[in-house]
Amino acid sequence: MNLDYIIPNNWSILEEGFDPNQVKASESLFSIGNGAMGQRANFEEKYSGPTFQGSYIAGVYYPDKTRVGWWKNGYPEYFAKVLNAPSWIGINVSVNDEQLDLFACKNVKDFRRELNMKEGWLSRSFVATLQNDIEVEVKTTRFLSLDLDEVGAINFNIKPLNSDAEITFQPYLDSGITNEDTNWDDKFWDTLNVNHENNQAFIQAKTMKTDFYTCTFMESQVFIDGKSVISKPDFASEANLASFSYTYDVKQNETYTIHKFGGYTVDRNHDKNELVAAAKATLGKATEAGFSKLLDTQKEAWSKIWDTADITIDGDVKAQQGIRFNIFHLNQTYSGTDATLNIGPKGFTGEKYGGSTYWDTEAYCIPFYMATKDQEVARNLLKYRYNHLEKAIENAEKLGFSNGAALYPMVTMNGEECHNEWEITFEEIHRNGAIAFAIFNYYRYTGDFSYIPEMGLEVLIGISRFWHQRANFSTHKNKYMILGVTGPNEYENNVNNNWYTNYIAKWCIDYTLETIEKVKEGHSVDFERISGKTNISHEELALWKKVADNMYFPYSEEHNVFLQQDGFLDKELITVEDLDQAQRPINQKWSWDRILRSPYIKQADILQGFYFFEDDFSTEELERHFEFYEPFTVHESSLSPCVHSIQAAKLDRMDQAYTFYLRTSRLDLDDYNHEVHEGLHITSMAGTWMSIVEGFGGMRIKNDTLSFEPKIPNQWDAYSFKVNFRNQIIKVSVNQNETQFQLEGDTDLDILVNGKGVTISANNLVTV
Structure with a gap:
């Protein structure tokens, strides 16, 4: 079968010539x-x-x-x-x-x-x-x-x-x-x-x-x-x-x-x-x-x-076709008008993964919908989780948790867990953290705090109760640990102290405690209702804080990096570069036993944490961890290349960033994983959008201000994108010499460009 039969085109997906061997792949792509x-x-x-x-x-x-x-x-x-x-x-x-x-x-x-x-x-x-x-x-x-x-x-x-x-x-x-x-x-x-x-x-x-x-x-x-x-x-x-x-x-x-x-x-x-x-x-x-x-x-x-x-790319038709293909399918899958719906990993293109809701929505999709549509669309995605809070509490109760602890399902249609692999259902608990992060991310980007006293704080309390109960105290290390988990890297099951899981658990508790104080001070009526409903107490909050303040994080003094989990260095550390290419992809060539004993990483794990919480770490720390972990990453998850593209761009590794971008944007068009006949990777398509806007465009929120650090791959002449930031549309146009900002609105907007303040006036072009 010809895996490269789609004709490059700026606005269309084109196939010429009838080949019965390509019919099922085309049924997905089209x-x-x-x-x-x-x-x-x-x-x-x-x-x-x-x-x-x-x-x-x-x-x-x-x-x-x-x-x-x-x-x-x-x-x-x-x-x-x-x-x-x-x-x-x-x-x-x-x-x-x-x-x-x-x-x-x-x-x-x-x-x-x-x-x-x-x-x-x-x-x-x-x-x-x-x-x-x-x-x-x-x-x-x-x-x-x-x-x-x-x-x-x-x-x-x-x-x-x-x-x-x-x-x-x-x-x-x-x-x-x-x-x-x-x-x-x-x-x-x-x-x-x-x-x-x-x-x-x-x-x-x-x-x-x-x-x-x-x-x-x-x-x-x-x-x-x-x-x-x-x-x-x-x-x-x-x-x-x-x-x-x-x-x-x-x-x-x-x-x-x-x-x-x-x-x-x-x-x-x-x-x-x-x-x-x-x-x-x-x-x-x-x-x-x-x-x-x-x-x-x-x-x-x-x-x-x-x-x-739309995102435009000049001088690279394959890159242009890739990003539009991703944006097109995201808009075909979810319009945001119905808070009872969500985004399945295959959307309407196939049946794998059941078409259900995963943590992909909160980790990858919400930024896309926040910035390209009205903020109400992203709010509906968060409302979806609030509407399922009682089911999340039931899910936790089935596993032995109590007192309103909430474990959101790995896979769901109606709030109940419906995933049947034990290492996922019971152990990939980091998904709870992505939901809390999405609440933080929504407020950070939109400035709309109202979701939190109305709905979000109850979700955060349920999640923090889960983390408090899931951690256990090690007298040996005098630290709290989280044992028997699977991190984002699903090629490691039932490990102890996955760094990403421990870090996001600590962050969730800290963020919930901070948010409780904010709601108590500014929304007293809501706080009374929530505290009455959840029976939250000072004593309980003190116990949470003790867990967060004393969380254990595995670390290697030799390599000066956090370890993905306890025992990672006990593996035979052969990089992907030195792996026989005939053995790839390992998920189709190796037994599960062999995969679990290998050092190979399916997708960003520690680097996922550095992406979410980059303000907590220096660029030098990111560089050390990128250099240590990326060589062991096989990128056999559709969610992996986009995060690595963003991190590579931040580190000025533009050739690597571009390669990862092409892989995420053309994952299905070029059928990297030899599975496009089963359907498309819809949720990872939002990561493709992020790899341009947050990776090459360097878009962040810093001190409540929209910030950009634009970069451009050598392969492109120019690119542009728009974002809806707090009901004002900003167009960003980047070429090899300069960046232009244009505001569609009637109020001036202060932004940061490469750390310096810039004011954009309505319908007035600003060149940096």
């Missing part, structure tokens, strides 16, 4: 979504070759029963996963009774697929010779509307090139679908009703166990050379299928077109008894607008998104 639903780029017509069918509805999931060899106390009973939903995109096409199927055609030429990121649509075109020797030209365009987010639209054109032909379009709905990723091959969907009315069809179905009620719907119109034909199609239905047939005698070189509108209404947004009525209303709006007008509206909606979110 995925589309609108925040409410998404789908892999499956063909509309039948395809009998290897394919991964996938359509997904935001927030609709199934609790697939956990499958483990030996049950342990505290194991989650199920692994919640996003469901492959009933499909609405299908259009069977037959030409003189021969079905169009690219896998079965005699010849396919001029195949071209484009995902236009600027305007938010997917297109495909090809010329195919069917088994009956009729040659047809096909052109399709598809999008999921941002404006009417329950509906998507397809424009499918077919033209017979070498003879007249009887052509049938058979648009259909199919609820007889399964997940590619299941534990027990359970039946996930129960079809309740299949019906139709005129050109509209509806399948009502509900999920097993979770009882999400949905209506999948469609309506179609057909045209010859743009002129409407056939008002009454034939209808057929089966238990899980509804289809119309539109047959027409098409002359040679005439274009036969179908416009298909489809999508979902869900009881998350409507009364479950009114889903068909809601579908009819949505279809009414879509068909009244028509395909062309709906597409124009789509282009306008994406134009508004790009106005703030």
Whole structure:
């Protein structure tokens, strides 16, 4: 398989030439979504070759029963996963009774697929010779509307090139679908009703166990050379299928077109008894607008998104394509309007990881959404965690913690833990710290303290109670320790005193104590409510402080660095450079036992801590730790290159920073991990944005002031980005000689550039 077949382009993802071996990878790369639903780029017509069918509805999931060899106390009973939903995109096409199927055609030429990121649509075109020797030209365009987010639209054109032909379009709905990723091959969907009315069809179905009620719907119109034909199609239905047939005698070189509108209404947004009525209303709006007008509206909606979110790069098309690909998919996955939704690691592009919420959201995604959208979007992500606080307390109770201690789940859909690997579920507890850090980071960036007395302080108290109880006192070292954990580096399980975990635990307690005082002084009514609800006491806070002040951190005097965990130096310290490249990636070549005994680091661990808490350490300390740990890092996590790119840029290692940037931005486009067919790495895409804005742009908040230390790779002529800082849009443009700042707003803004104060006036260019 050719892993480098995507054509470099500033605004589009392009594929030319049909290769069945690339179909599943392309289905991931060309995925589309609108925040409410998404789908892999499956063909509309039948395809009998290897394919991964996938359509997904935001927030609709199934609790697939956990499958483990030996049950342990505290194991989650199920692994919640996003469901492959009933499909609405299908259009069977037959030409003189021969079905169009690219896998079965005699010849396919001029195949071209484009995902236009600027305007938010997917297109495909090809010329195919069917088994009956009729040659047809096909052109399709598809999008999921941002404006009417329950509906998507397809424009499918077919033209017979070498003879007249009887052509049938058979648009259909199919609820007889399964997940590619299941534990027990359970039946996930129960079809309740299949019906139709005129050109509209509806399948009502509900999920097993979770009882999400949905209506999948469609309506179609057909045209010859743009002129409407056939008002009454034939209808057929089966238990899980509804289809119309539109047959027409098409002359040679005439274009036969179908416009298909489809999508979902869900009881998350409507009364479950009114889903068909809601579908009819949505279809009414879509068909009244028509395909062309709906597409124009789509282009306008994406134009508004790009106005703030775009990053431009001059002189490096692959780098430009990479960052826009990342920004595009982040906006397709999460719009920020619904606080019950979150960002799954695969978004709407596949089923791995269950589509659930990980610590990725707080550690990587919140900075992107804070700076490219209204702050309310990031606030909704934090509200999501507050809404799950009671479940986090329940999760901790199942593991033996008490008194309102909260352990947020490693993986969740509804607040309950649903990850079933013990070394993750029980031990990767550092995720609690990322949630607390996100609260701090949100206030630091937006200046909006109101979230903390309203919701955030209760979350911080629950998390700090957990850390206090999880630490234990070592009389041998006269220090508090945290034993039996897995840090961000998942190639080390069940270690003692992972530095990052211990440091973030101490930081969480210190930050919570500081925040309690701030709320007590400035928000006394809220403090009374919170203290009454949590029964917090001076005695308890004193015990927390004792743990934070006496936390143990493993350190090597020989290397003058903190150790990733106790015993790290006991390993055979062979760097990645000296590792046989035939052994890479080690997660696909080695046994787990061998990985755990090796020094190899999956992703930033200690360096993740230096990224979060860089103000606590000098640049010299960062340099020592970067030089010691990066040579052992295999970067086999999608979350690793972005953090290393930021750190390398801070250390003026621009060639390294650029290499890491390319790897994070083109992780999926170039399929570094040989797994893109499973779906895209959505949450790491936010890290790509950070690697430019925080890495090359050097954006930070220092002393409550927006600060930049701009740098530029030698490979680029210039780059620019915008950030929304406290409701003022700042555009930063960097070239090899200077940096320009422009403010969209009506109030002057004081910023820091390379440590010096600069005032930007409204709509006035400042050059540094």
